[in-house]
Amino acid sequence: MRAKVKILDMYSGRYSVFINEEEAKKAKLHPDDLVRIESGKKPIYGSLVISNLVGPGEVGISRDILQLHSLSEGEAVEIAPAGTPESVRYIKKKMHGEKLRKVEIEAIVRDIVDRKLRDIEISSFVTALEINGLDMDEIAALTIAMAETGDMLDIDRKPIMDVHSIGGVPGNKTNILVVPIVAAAGLTIPKTSSRAITSAAGTADVVEVFTNVSFSLEEIKRIVEKVGACMVWGGALNLAPADDITIKSERALSVDPTGLMLASIMSKKYAMGSQYVLIDIPTGKGVKVETVEQARSLARDFIELGKRLGQYVEVAITYGGQPIGHTVGPALEAREALSALMTGKGPGSLIEKALGLAGILLEMGGVAPAGMGKKMAREILESGKAYEKMREIIEEQGGNPDIKPEDIAVGDKTYTFVAPTSGYVTGIDNRAITGIARAAGAPEDKGAGVELYVKVGEKVKEGDPLFTVHAESEARLDQAIVFARRTEPIKIEGMVLQRIGNI
């Protein structure tokens, strides 16, 4: 049927296409049917809503569609039912344990990006991958298909380095030190990061405290070609867009199939043109990878996948059993990172990890001799060259390079928890610390978070402060306190962990 576009002021989280009840009946269309909009440009696929908010001869579209497609009010388009996409057969093939061919994986990824596959099919694909897995041929095909169905960057300044932490450890502002150290040594490192999804602060959330993080690919190219580095949010770029769509199912199901995780990370590196990639795998209780054996197996997969993509990949297995540094939450972490860059000093867990990772990158990029990378990284940090590079990045991204740690506002509603007993700190629960910071309002409330005064192995006396919760409102502070009381994130030897009896 032919119809005139009517833009409906709504975001439904999917491509919603409204037609009138009468016309739906005529066309034998039902709610949530997949339909195709032909406008002379690339066809658009959406989910049907039957509604008298649009009249006969009109087709309503939700604003979700306009984020990637241009349709204008009153434009004449053709609406037709869309059949079952061919790629559903390949998803079924994976369900039945068969290996997928390259063209089949490409078809699935293209149909995801084109929105021909919707929640049902994508969730089924994710579930089939969680159960039946992918081999390295399939992962390489998936990675390349994900990259090539999105935009790609071509920076004219080689070699291009990248670093990625697979995440899960709270307070991990390490890369905010690593990037300027590596760039100060003359290497190119166009770093894209994510915002927090389930954590209290993604690298992009922290960097945003200093400067802008949202740029187009052309702007990124300009920034990186000028200062050798950037620290931007990858989410609004059209890098490997299939990944941004599948993540919705992964989050709802709280699964992260290994093959999909590898493809998700490496497709973005591939799209950014990265040639030398360092993967940081934090390992320990309460993070994604709990044992060194798992970390080693994953490391081999990253390295092998890199080979298939023509990238040189190294992996650093790091300790992720407790938070990095002393702060968790965007503004608190920004303060800590900036202070470390300015003074060259800070918590050992932050400084040593940053220098370790930066050192490996310096060696990979050929600017430090083997075994000398960390030493060189330390010189760059302590000499102030890394801070100088950080100032350039902040300025180039539109922020104030003169910002000082004390200028950064943190939540002024605070509550400090003290040691209930004397003894050694035997454990800090990553998930609980993240939960407290989120309950306090992080990452949306930039000033919310947790400041830790102790780390595992330290001795405390009864009444010593353990950590302070920061929030921007009393209500959020109260929520965080309740959460902290319930989870007891810091365990002290000799503490009664649980008391069971008559109440």
Added chain:
Amino acid sequence: MRAKVKILDMYSGRYSVFINEEEAKKAKLHPDDLVRIESGKKPIYGSLVISNLVGPGEVGISRDILQLHSLSEGEAVEIAPAGTPESVRYIKKKMHGEKLRKVEIEAIVRDIVDRKLRDIEISSFVTALEINGLDMDEIAALTIAMAETGDMLDIDRKPIMDVHSIGGVPGNKTNILVVPIVAAAGLTIPKTSSRAITSAAGTADVVEVFTNVSFSLEEIKRIVEKVGACMVWGGALNLAPADDITIKSERALSVDPTGLMLASIMSKKYAMGSQYVLIDIPTGKGVKVETVEQARSLARDFIELGKRLGQYVEVAITYGGQPIGHTVGPALEAREALSALMTGKGPGSLIEKALGLAGILLEMGGVAPAGMGKKMAREILESGKAYEKMREIIEEQGGNPDIKPEDIAVGDKTYTFVAPTSGYVTGIDNRAITGIARAAGAPEDKGAGVELYVKVGEKVKEGDPLFTVHAESEARLDQAIVFARRTEPIKIEGMVLQRIGNI
């Protein structure tokens, strides 16, 4: 947040809940987030749409919600974000190959019915069942949970018989003969049927040609207690509603996991209070079950599941390799069934199958001695008692009992295909016949369908008519002709099946 209900005139195929952009920002809610509506009654779960179609202090709801919940314009409700439902953990457990406990299955089913689980989670569950399966303990728990989360019927007239064909064979109007035969023998048989989903006519579509098929459970109880039988559409009843929801994922993925299929069928029988259930498994090329071995294995599952539910189940494995009788499509099938009931005569494939199934039911219900059921069924059919019962059913369901086969209008746009060569009919392709009838407009166009003049094994001469396509419009007729030419549904020995060469 507190808000006043605004009913939005739309059906989106899900429970859509609209709030204003400003309020969404305040409440940190995003498009498609799961939200809970508290109105003092049972909480309602829905998917968030952010839209300025509603003002601050208003919450818009799509009409989908009103099909099962009562909310009125202007009613004050409370909207809150809903966390991840607990049952997602059990879906993950099944993904990881573990056996689910009864309470876990109950939680999944309850959350499906309550709409706490949406496409993503339900599709993941269906996919995990397709891959990892369910054992009989799990299937029994699933069946009972599906029945008990919906309405249940309690008919005061025992024993209660039921018959169900697992479908896939075109033209299967058999049960329209079986039900009146069984009821005429004094047994009670409250038959619910589905409408066509992928076939050309469901039993409900065919019965609807004679009489109404949509009734409430109370009306069904009254009809059955009066005449001993009904033939109604099960879809609008709230029988095992979880099944009606999961079917959406199964259709999109074109999968039908065995455990879910067993639970789907038997939960509806359980909810109808059926005590003696006969399952017809058509077997052959082009139907769901292709081999007798598969049919036997499925039969054992049905019988075992029946035991767990306190039902006595028997299974008839029938021939499903070609259409039943000579007609496919609602009106054509209604004509054929009515004529068979009135005269006791008709195509062997229809009459013998109906008498065979009815005979088993008469023996199961204890009104015929072992081995004598089919004979008794034949007497009931040939004596006109079955037709008399059919008239009672038609009348009780609001139709005209005096309807004659020739009163039933069939599509008057017709085209007849003839034998391209002389020889024996070696095959009739079920899927192709269904496809032609659907292309002609069935099941929505009641008069559309296919009339077959030959069956497998018959001898034809070149030019003999093979089948006639009926349609209600020229456009549909043309579509069906094109489809038929492409699929060549009837194969004749000696026919050139494919010609390859220079064109």
